[in-house]
Amino acid sequence: MVEQTAIQLINEEKQFSDAILPYFKSILEEKDIGQNYHVISVFGSQSSGKSTLLNILFNTEFDTMDAQVKRQQTTKGIWLAHTHEINNSHDDRSLLNEELFVLDVEGSDGAERGEDQDFERKAALFAISVSEVLIVNLWEQQIGLYQGNNMGLLKTVFEVNLSLFGNSHQKKKVLLLFVIRDHVGVTPLESLSESLINELESLWDGLNKPIGSDNISLYDFFDLKFVGLGHKILQNDKFIEDVKKLGDQFSQSPTKSEKAIFRPIYHHMLPLDGWCMYAQNCWDQIENNKDLDLPTQQILVARFKTNEILEETFIKYFNDFDKIVQPILNNRDDLILELKHIKEQCLSDYDSMASRYTKQVYLENRQSLISKINEKFENSVDQHLKDVSIELLDKINDIIKENMNNKKLTFIDSLTTVKDSMDKQYMSILKKFNENDLLLLSSVEQKCKDFEKLLDSKIIELKNNELKLLISKVRKTITFEIKDEIIPLLSNPSLDVWDKIISRFNSILDRNLSKYKVQVAAVESTESDKDNSKEEGDTQSIQYDFQLGLGQITNDTTAKRIHFAAWLSLATTTHDYLKSDTIVNIIRDTFENAFRYDENDTPILWKDEQEIDETFKMARRKALSVLDILCMAKTSDNVEIVPDVNIDDEIGKEYEDEVGIYHMTRFSHILNELEKEKVLQQFKRQVNLIVIDAKRSIIKTTTHIPLWIYVIIVVLGWNEFMMVIKNPFYVTMLLILSVAFFFVHRFNLWNPVLNVVSVAIGETRQTVKSKLREYVLDEHEKVPHKARSM
Numbered sequence: 001m002v003e004q005t006a007i008q009l010i011n012e013e014k015q016f017s018d019a020i021l022p023y024f025k026s027i028l029e030e031k032d033i034g035q036n037y038h039v040i041s042v043f044g045s046q047s048s049g050k051s052t053l054l055n056i057l058f059n060t061e062f063d064t065m066d067a068q069v070k071r072q073q074t075t076k077g078i079w080l081a082h083t084h085e086i087n088n089s090h091d092d093r094s095l096l097n098e099e100l101f102v103l104d105v106e107g108s109d110g111a112e113r114g115e116d117q118d119f120e121r122k123a124a125l126f127a128i129s130v131s132e133v134l135i136v137n138l139w140e141q142q143i144g145l146y147q148g149n150n151m152g153l154l155k156t157v158f159e160v161n162l163s164l165f166g167n168s169h170q171k172k173k174v175l176l177l178f179v180i181r182d183h184v185g186v187t188p189l190e191s192l193s194e195s196l197i198n199e200l201e202s203l204w205d206g207l208n209k210p211i212g213s214d215n216i217s218l219y220d221f222f223d224l225k226f227v228g229l230g231h232k233i234l235q236n237d238k239f240i241e242d243v244k245k246l247g248d249q250f251s252q253s254p255t256k257s258e259k260a261i262f263r264p265i266y267h268h269m270l271p272l273d274g275w276c277m278y279a280q281n282c283w284d285q286i287e288n289n290k291d292l293d294l295p296t297q298q299i300l301v302a303r304f305k306t307n308e309i310l311e312e313t314f315i316k317y318f319n320d321f322d323k324i325v326q327p328i329l330n331n332r333d334d335l336i337l338e339l340k341h342i343k344e345q346c347l348s349d350y351d352s353m354a355s356r357y358t359k360q361v362y363l364e365n366r367q368s369l370i371s372k373i374n375e376k377f378e379n380s381v382d383q384h385l386k387d388v389s390i391e392l393l394d395k396i397n398d399i400i401k402e403n404m405n406n407k408k409l410t411f412i413d414s415l416t417t418v419k420d421s422m423d424k425q426y427m428s429i430l431k432k433f434n435e436n437d438l439l440l441l442s443s444v445e446q447k448c449k450d451f452e453k454l455l456d457s458k459i460i461e462l463k464n465n466e467l468k469l470l471i472s473k474v475r476k477t478i479t480f481e482i483k484d485e486i487i488p489l490l491s492n493p494s495l496d497v498w499d500k501i502i503s504r505f506n507s508i509l510d511r512n513l514s515k516y517k518v519q520v521a522a523v524e525s526t527e528s529d530k531d532n533s534k535e536e537g538d539t540q541s542i543q544y545d546f547q548l549g550l551g552q553i554t555n556d557t558t559a560k561r562i563h564f565a566a567w568l569s570l571a572t573t574t575h576d577y578l579k580s581d582t583i584v585n586i587i588r589d590t591f592e593n594a595f596r597y598d599e600n601d602t603p604i605l606w607k608d609e610q611e612i613d614e615t616f617k618m619a620r621r622k623a624l625s626v627l628d629i630l631c632m633a634k635t636s637d638n639v640e641i642v643p644d645v646n647i648d649d650e651i652g653k654e655y656e657d658e659v660g661i662y663h664m665t666r667f668s669h670i671l672n673e674l675e676k677e678k679v680l681q682q683f684k685r686q687v688n689l690i691v692i693d694a695k696r697s698i699i700k701t702t703t704h705i706p707l708w709i710y711v712i713i714v715v716l717g718w719n720e721f722m723m724v725i726k727n728p729f730y731v732t733m734l735l736i737l738s739v740a741f742f743f744v745h746r747f748n749l750w751n752p753v754l755n756v757v758s759v760a761i762g763e764t765r766q767t768v769k770s771k772l773r774e775y776v777l778d779e780h781e782k783v784p785h786k787a788r789s790m
Ligand SMILES: Nc1nc2c(ncn2[C@@H]2O[C@H](COP(=O)(O)OP(=O)(O)OP(=O)(O)O)[C@@H](O)[C@H]2O)c(=O)[nH]1
Pocket: 045, 046, 047, 048, 049, 050, 051, 052, 053, 063, 064, 065, 066, 067, 068, 072, 073, 074, 075, 076, 106, 107, 181, 182, 230, 231, 232, 233
């Protein structure tokens, strides 16, 4: 046997060769024949001329027996040979443009295997399973003999075949081509065929059919064809001619001739590598005596092969996927184009390779490939959509700010508009990917939900920020107003100062919350409910809406927060302001006002100490009553003021005073007893000084010029006084000077007077100087004159 042209598919030990694929590769090289091939088996008694027929018909080179040497088994196991040549009457061997694979099966009834019919049964079943055409080779004289013409074996094969495929919906047909050898022509072929058909049909009828397969006919599984070949030894030319005629039928196309042997219904519709795997699976099943389900095997092969193709094409296009896609992740149009291109290429490659397998499996795996591709796209698309989401969400802030700055829309209207717009933008982008089938169907809805979630959390964040701003703004205003209105009240406290403070506080709070108040229609209630609501101040019918699209609970909580903050601000303001020193100053001022000024706010001029003492007592009483008011926040009804919210946790600090007593800071507790005592002492020290000052001022005015001075003045100046009184000139001069002095002093003319006096003095000085100069010069001139005259 020539190694290159035939290979042992299954050896005598019933082992399937693993060299089949390399064999196919070596003979076909890189040629992809797809489904353009046919598988033919030959089956018959040992040394019945099977190999000889195949070699002449298909130009193969199977071993044949040399009868002149020894009649013995030549073909062992199952051999496979490749050919594309068919001997025909046109003498054109390349008529058929398809590849042929011919299986030469070990002959039955061989002496070498003896009674062991296991292999020949398995081989027959295998041949039926994997071939389109099974040539049953028999001598003319064997027809009519049960054992001699393999009818026994055929019966077994039919039976197994029926039990395996009887209930299958996909009944694949095989052509049983009975080749009658040494047909010398005495008995016409028709008559021989008839005998064989009768034999086969009665054989079929006699089969032990499985339940439910009673009505299945022989022809549901097999087509029958009969050919007679002349005696090779005696009529060699006729033999060759008959073989060529048979070759014609093999060469013909089913579309052109009814006699054509190869028909699509016999084909397994598997590409060659798939057929190889299929054949191996069939043999494994047969060999292991398992149920051989050919359609299932075909599907398994298709599944395996299409999976293999799927993986190969996927790797081919997605090995460098990240490198290709990463740089264009931010460019949506390029990204969509590239993804689309990759997907189309990948699917086109898959289609060309896998579409040759069972359609259902091919389509199933195509869908898997699409899902796999989309899954791979998922990361990139997700990354892109994430960037898009961030971009869109970032824009929201600016758009809302712009809308609010331009006073175009309120915050909540702006928020609704922006949300709709962002939703639309995102959906249109998502739609672009979806339209191009670049998303996993299952993920589209999720992506929408994810964006909705992001958008909602952004909206909540914006609302919270806006709410924080609003609360902070209202708090600041309330704090400012509290300081502005409450501190003046505290710095000059009246007896009902705390009533006034609470009243102002309520009006401040009300003023700041009024624009957010919503009147809600009163809910029908029972009489007792109405009474209760009256007692509670009808607050139940008032709700708040801070115009930020918040839920009622959040609105109410916000109102409560502002209410709480207002109380805290009031507490902080009063406690910060009413420190011990400030209280000392306040009560000292109260004391001073009462002590120094009368009812008309006129300063009191003390006449005597008794008056000072009485006024002191009155002023101190007033100051101490103010101290009592400031030490404890109580209404004029003497009811301690307790905030209607619990701010104790904020201001309620526990502390120990100097004498070891624990105190808890409360809103109404401004000073504790110890602090009050200290304030009192400080106050006393300060007012004592004021009283001492007052008393000293009386002594000063009364003891400023001692009386005896006046007596001395009168005693010592009596003569001068009398002299002035008695002289009319002095009296007149005194009166004139007194009047002049009065007017100058009254009209504050001392400066002009002093100017006049200084000018007069200057003039006088000049005059005196000039007179003196004249006098000196005159004396000088007289002296030389006297000297000359002497
Ligand atoms: N009378 C006759 N002899 C033939 C014919 N064809 C082949 N022979 C002879 O029969 C003998 C066996 O032929 P093979 O082709 O080896 O038979 P085989 O069926 O392949 O044998 P195994 O492979 O051993 O089963 C050879 O000597 C052939 O010359 C034929 O048509 N008529």
